Amino acid sequence: MDFRETDEQRALRAAVAALAAKYGHGYWVEKSKRGERTDELWREAGQLGYLGVAVPEQYGGGGGGITELAIVCEELAAGGCPLLLIVVSPAIAATVIAKSGTEDQRKTWLPGFADGSTKMSFAITEPDAGSNAHHISTTARPDGDGWRLSGRKYYISGVDETDATLVVARLEDARTGKLRPAMFIVPTHAPGYERHEIPMEITAPERQYTVFFDDVRLPAEALVGGEDAGLTALFAGLNPERITVAAYATGMGRYALGKAGDYARTRSVWGDPIGAHQAIAHPLAKAHVELELARLAVQRAAWAYDRDDPSAAEAANIAKYAAGEAVINAVDTAVQTHGGNGMATEYGVGTLWAAARVARIAPISREMILNFVAQHSLGLPKSY
Template identity: 55%
Template sequence: MDFTTPEEHLALREAVRNICSEFGQDYYVERAEKREPTEEVWEALGTYGFIGINIPEEYGGGGAGMEELALVCEESAAAGTPLLLTLVSSAISGEVLSAYGTEEQKQRWLPPMAAGTDKVVFAITEPDAGSNSHKISTTARRDGDDWVLTGTKHFISGTDVAGALLVVTRTGVDEATGKAQLSLFLVDTDAVGLEKTPLPISIGLPEWQYILHFDNVRVPASALVGSEGDGLKQVFHGLNPERITGAAICVGIGRFALDKASRYGNERNVWGQPIGAHQGVAHPLAAAKVEIELAALMTQKAASLHSAGQPAGEASNMAKYAAAEAALHAIDATIQMHGGNGLATEFGLMPYWGLARLLRIAPINREMILNYVAQHSLGLPRSY
């Protein structure tokens, strides 16, 4: 096992950091406060081939793997410009379409996704299904040569800046198990019958969440991704990358927070010495540093397993759990050491706390990860 960092990864980190540092914290906080998308960062990374670094070269991507995409996510966040939509467009949709899309679908969507000029976001969550994908009620039924979609999705990120949705639907029931048969469809965000309603949330983020109503949305047969009824397998091919990139963003947020904290701890002096000299300030930051480093290692392991085509579910879940916890500890300790300044817009810490807190819940909450580990890693009886 070699823990040395390849030269190409060091160069990738430096390149992403240089691009994102041109925008930085002030840019991100302003966009978060105004609820405006950070499209300039996305497009800049796309111009240099980093947004689609995991997309095959023949479709305009970098031809690299999940390790490289995770590095892009981590470094952009560490530079103060975390990009939430990398989880859904670059990771889920990029991986699913690369693996299961038809040639026509790949030619249409992968090149603009790789270039950073368009996005395909993911629509699975429903108000009555939550983490139970077998309860999905959004249906797709055949009507001649077309499919007709009906149902509702909640908390769908980035619908306002995406050209298409990758929609998870129910297309039947497995007679042997009674569980839903799922199928995936590409649906244009301007499709007739699709109603998009912003879902306000209290934390300030650049990315909007949406409620989507599919009122007999008609799509051609060519919109089906992969095989009918194989959607669950396709979904899980995308969910591990989502968890890996979510973990990477959390690692980046933790690094960003600890960098701010270290500088403040050396500069702020109220008792005759820098406040970072006090153990009550230093120890929470040191503990958070340990947690971030551990989370980064698990994220690297999960990304490596996925890229190698090995089972990555356990490592991806553990990485997501560890990184979200570590990021929250890091940003919370940073806010605490700033005192009242930690809540001041001028210091710009709260949007990062909000994103870290969101990533503790989504794309899968910590409790469901613990259920997974208890059942699959420890062999304990299923609890749900």
């Protein structure tokens, strides 16, 4: 097991870092506070091939894996421009379609993912189901040569700027009569598709929505991979989601610590830089250690996923947990290092606090990860 990056991966990391520096944290904050999209950054990242690094080459992508996409997520965030839609669109939706979609679905959607011209949101969470995917109530029923979709989802990211939503629903098994998971590609302009924004206390360009499906008519080809692909298709996207969220979080932590380190080296109060005092230096050092451990966990999880290693699910959950804990401590330590300036927009660390805090909650809470580890890694009885 060798986690040393290849020359190509190091070049990708440097190139994405340069792109993030071109735009900078100020651009991201301004777009977020104005309620605008980061279209310029997304478009350039797509044109340069960064958004499509994990899309197979035959569909116009880079032919890499989640390892390369995690690098893109991390470096954009480390440059002060964390883009949540990379997790949602290239990591989840494109991976699901590449691994579980029909050939027609791959030809239709993957080239757009490869160059960034297509964005797709992802909808699994429901108000009455939370983390319990077995209680999803959004259902699809056969309707002639297609489907009718009904239900609702909430906390769905970026619906206003995506072309379609990949929806996790349930359909009736004709053989058993039981409901089973299925995934549908639903155009965001489809009749019966409605969205309502959820006001959030988070600085981020991506907005959150409650989405309603009122008897939405879908063609047969909207069902991803056919009626037997439900669980396979779903699991194809969940581990990349955890891995790229973890990369996104470690990138934010690196950005915050970078700002804190600069401040601690140059801010002088009692004649010496404040970084000369252990009360400042040790928390920063501890945060750095935790971030580096989380980055190793992300690299291991991506390595396992890209090789179809059976440890991928455990590794992805561990990476998500480690990164969520590390980023909130890194951002909080950066704010504390700045004192009152830590909450001033111009210093660029307080603007990340809420987004960093979310990394402990979404896309899966740390409590559910601990449940997974207790049951599957330690062999303890199921607790829920």
